Amino acid sequence: MISTDSHSRAYHTVVFTDLDGTLLNHDDYSYKAAMPAIDELRANGTPLILVSSKTRAEMAQLCAxxxxxDPYVxxxxxxxVMPEAWVKSFGIATDSFTFSDGAWQFVQGAKRPQILTLLAELKRHYDxxxxxxxSVANVVDCTGLSEAAAAQAMQRLATEPLLWHDKESALIEFAQQLSKxxxxxxxxxxxxxxxxxxDKSDAVRYLLNTYESHYGAKVKSIALGDSPxxxxMLKEVDQAxxxxxxxxxYMHDDELLNEIRAPQEGARGWRAGVEAALQALRNGEEA
Structure with missing residues (x-):
């Protein structure tokens, strides 16, 4: 159970989370087992920021x-993507954003058409x-998503997911071509x-700075994730x-210090991880 005592409210906290295999179960994409922790975060006014490779279409539905x-990445x-009401509440200038379907959005870097043009050239040399x-059916086969969800996953604006069939050495060459x-x-x-x-860290830094400016105080931060x-993102926060x-x-990185390891993948492990991370922050304040 997430504590709601007065000490836990002595500072503001923001939680960032990956989705697949983290908040969402790997096989059935369910978040049901995480709901008690999500409800407690909401009750305590703790922002929950979804950060994923998923598209806006997918994530807007999940947020609903x-x-x-809160914003989502x-x-x-x-x-x-920043909901209009949130942007107004935080008094954020929107000069560099575009408005669509009730929310402001900001694309960092290249847009997908530019990426696809280059990939069409590279496809002659790499598999x-x-x-x-x-097709939608192909994406369903690769992901286990429903047809509707697969169609949403294909509505990308700034990235292109791909399955790599070539050699590992070819992947290194491919990356070198992209870097040019x-x-x-x-x-x-x-x-x-x-x-x-x-990457995810750029978005996390931007949002943390925005919350700190709004609150006028340092924000304690938590992030959960399972992939490289x-x-x-995990390295940007107070408690990973x-x-x-x-x-x-578990993935490992020598630069990731004092991380908490959730006991299992998916929603049930996510709930345990969030509760442990919040307790660790409280213990740090009390020390």
Missing amino acids: ELVIT CENGSLI FTGFADM HNLRVVKGGRFYHVMAHC NDLV VVMPHKDGT
């Missing part, structure tokens, strides 16, 4: 289901399959993602929670 009115940090090469065009490839849970030189593309992979193993 979870009744989350899509496509591995390439797109930040891979991108979302642009797939200010792009890079990042390994996610199921796919590699081609994107600009921005989550590491930069590393989620196990489906086989029970």
Whole structure:
């Protein structure tokens, strides 16, 4: 149970979380077992920021289901979406944003059409399959998503997920070719993602700075993730929670200090990880 005593309210906290294999179960994408912790965060006024490789279409629906009115970060940090009411409440200038479907959004780096143009050239030399090469049925087969969810996953604005079929050495060469065009490839849970030189940490820093400016005080931060593309986000916060992979193993990085290891993957482990991270922050304040 997440404590709601007066000491836990002595400072503001923000929670950032990856989705697949973290908040969402790996196989059935359920978040049901995490709901007690989500409800407590909401009751305490603690922002919950979803940070994922998923698209805005996918994440907008999930935020609606979870009744989350905070910003969310899509496509591995390439797109930040901020609800209109939140932007007004925080008094944020929107000069560099675009408005769509009741929210402001900001694309960092290259947009998807630029990425696809380059990938079409590279496809002559390397063996891979991108979302642009797939039908909805193909994406369903690769992900286990429903047809509707797969169609949402294909509505990308700033990244291109792909399945790599070539040799590991070819992947290194491929990455070198991308870098010549200010792009890079990042390994996610199921796919590699081609994107600009921005990542989840850029979005986390921006949002933390925004919350601190709004509150006028330092914000304590927690992040949960399970994949290599989550590491930069985990290193930006006060308390990192590393989620196990489906086989029970954990990713490791020597620069990730004092991390908490959640006891299991998915929603049930997420709940335990959030509760442990909040307790660790309280213990740190009391020390």
